[in-house]
Amino acid sequence: MSDKRVAVVTGARRGIGKATALAMAAAGFRVAVTSSNPGLPVAGAKGTAAGLSSTVDAITAAGGEALALPMDLLDRASIGRVVDAVIAQWGQIDVLVNNAIYQGDTLQCTVMDSAPDMLERVFLGQVVNTTYLTQRVIGAALGRHPLRVINVGSAGGRFDDAQAHPVGQGGTSFVYAASKAAFHKLAPMLHTELAHAGVHAFTMNPGLVQTEALTQFVGTVPGANPVEMPARVITWLATAPEALILSGTYQDAVTLYERHCSVGA
Numbered sequence: 246m247s248d249k250r251v252a253v254v255t256g257a258r259r260g261i262g263k264a265t266a267l268a269m270a271a272a273g274f275r276v277a278v279t280s281s282n283p284g285l286p287v288a289g290a291k292g293t294a295a296g297l298s299s300t301v302d303a304i305t306a307a308g309g310e311a312l313a314l315p316m317d318l319l320d321r322a323s324i325g326r327v328v329d330a331v332i333a334q335w336g337q338i339d340v341l342v343n344n345a346i347y348q349g350d351t352l353q354c355t356v357m358d359s360a361p362d363m364l365e366r367v368f369l370g371q372v373v374n375t376t377y378l379t380q381r382v383i384g385a386a387l388g389r390h391p392l393r394v395i396n397v398g399s400a401g402g403r404f405d406d407a408q409a410h411p412v413g414q415g416g417t418s419f420v421y422a423a424s425k426a427a428f429h430k431l432a433p434m435l436h437t438e439l440a441h442a443g444v445h446a447f448t449m450n451p452g453l454v455q456t457e458a459l460t461q462f463v464g465t466v467p468g469a470n471p472v473e474m475p476a477r478v479i480t481w482l483a484t485a486p487e488a489l490i491l492s493g494t495y496q497d498a499v500t501l502y503e504r505h506c507s508v509g510a
């Protein structure tokens with residue numbers, strides 16, 4: 246086992262995932278980053294994942310180590326290859342940040358417009374294959390070293406009452422909310438089943454964060470947070486000894502940021 250800890254951050258080409266990868270590298274982690282965009286080799290990194298260059302370059306320019314890997318949440322084999330590649334390169338995975346989400350063109354639609362094929366793809370990515378990735382990473386860590394899993398959830402999957410506005414008019418879509426709600430069950434279940442074995446899992450709701458995706462689907466939202474806010478919170482959950490008491494729980498990033506991360510920001 247290396248004395249340098251290793252993190253895997255999924256969906257790190259842009260947005261919250263990219264900011265998290267940079268923050269984890271700044272905290273001393275070797276960071277494997279994934280993107281579903283196939284294509285050109287990334288300079289200075291193993292694997293191929295076009296678009297990860299800016300993430301990798303920023304990490305390496307700051308003196309960190311990054312591994313760029315292609316991973317499509319709809320392609321289970323690519324998920325297995327990510328775990329195998331990280332273990333082959335660095336021997337261990339200490340932190341998994343499940344940030345990536347499959348967002349097809351038709352994600353922003355009403356219940357009546359939610360085609361079965363689209364529902365299957367979204368649940369395959371957000372629930373089935375994200376669980377598979379988590380299983381594979383736990384399998385590599387169990388009995389060897391502790392592991393922290395941080396699942397990036399959403400308030401949209403948290404509340405069961407009717408929302409004020411339908412999708413397209415400020416509300417979230419059924420498939421997004423429902424798949425996040427299912428995904429939210431992963432951390433508490435893992436806590437119950439595996440915290441005694443050193444696996445600690447958290448659900449973190451980033452709140453409104455002005456990412457490319459938010460701009461694309463909703464627009465510019467006054468008061469939305471910068472990507473660095475949830476990135477700092479994820480890094481705190483991944484590293485702070487006092488964060489372990491939150492294992493198995495759902496947490497709002499803004500609250501944790503104000504309590505634990507804002508000093509010196």
Ligand SMILES: NC(=O)c1ccc[n+]([C@@H]2O[C@H](COP(=O)([O-])OP(=O)(O)OC[C@H]3O[C@@H](n4cnc5c(N)ncnc54)[C@H](OP(=O)(O)O)[C@@H]3O)[C@@H](O)[C@H]2O)c1
Nearest residue numbers: 256258260261280281317318345346347399453454456458
């Ligand atoms: N922004 C917000 O206000 C907000 C609020 C609540 C929750 N969240 C959650 O925060 C997370 C990040 O969101 P974001 O706003 O940063 O959006 P984003 O930029 O769309 O991030 C999603 C990431 O997933 C990757 N991805 C897309 N399709 C994929 C696929 N088929 N397989 C693997 N990876 C795929 C994307 O990279 P590639 O295209 O390179 O693969 C991208 O880096 C998501 O889980 C989102 O639900 C965000």
